[in-house]
Amino acid sequence: MDTATPQETGRIGYRDAVEDDVALLVPLVESAYRGDSSRTGWTTEADILEGQRTDAEGVRAVITTPGSRLMVVERDGEVVACCQLEHRGDAAYFGMFAVRPDLQGAGLGRLIIAEAERRVRETWGVREMHMTVISVREELVAWYERRGYRRTGEMTPFPYGDERFGIPQRDDLQFELLVKPLV
Known part of the structure; x- marks a missing residue:
């Protein structure tokens, strides 16, 4: 999906989220995964999950938990993506990765994950x-x-029955652990 060069993605900046960012980040994450707006991009979960992907409490927890951070990505000063990074012993966990749907497929995701790994x-x-991905999301x-x-x-x-993570539209959902060596 990523075919653009870094120059085509604009000036990119990275920073750690602060609590004042929660109101911007919740809709960003929701737009990348759920509802009709997510269908603009290719990472949508709208066909397998309805309801919310996260909420203000969940985003705030990622920002404020020791050993965890939410990396905010800005392009030309505008928030366009984010990802969770959590220290877990000899590994880091990568999650809550969201790129604005209209910017998906242009190479931005590739740059962000490389920066997250470097950091x-x-x-x-x-x-x-480490990361977990819903196993049926083959693409x-x-x-x-x-x-x-x-x-x-x-x-x-x-977590069937816990609507904080969405309302499943099928009964075969599970998370698979993906791993990448960083040395």
Whole structure:
């Protein structure tokens, strides 16, 4: 999906989110995954999950929990993406990755994940990046595989019945752990 060069993506800046960013970040995450707006991009979960992807409390927790940060990505001064980075021993966890739907497929995601990997290596000295992806999202899993992540086959059940994570539209959802060595 990513075919653009970095020059085509505009001036990119990275910073850690602060609590004042919560009101901007919740709609960004929601727009990338749920509802009709998410269909503009290619990372939508709208066909498998309805309802919310996150809420202000969830975003605030990522920002304020020790060992966790939410990296905000700005292009020409405008917030266009974010991702969660969490220190977990010898690994870092990568999650809540959201790129504004109208900017998906232009190379921005590739730049962000590379920057996230660089930061966790330098900041925490971790050896691996971990993430979980809904296993039926084959196109998304393939995108991560092209970036060096490998499927582990290690599955975690989807939290059916907990609408904080969405309302499943199918009964076979589970999370698969993907791992990438960073050394």
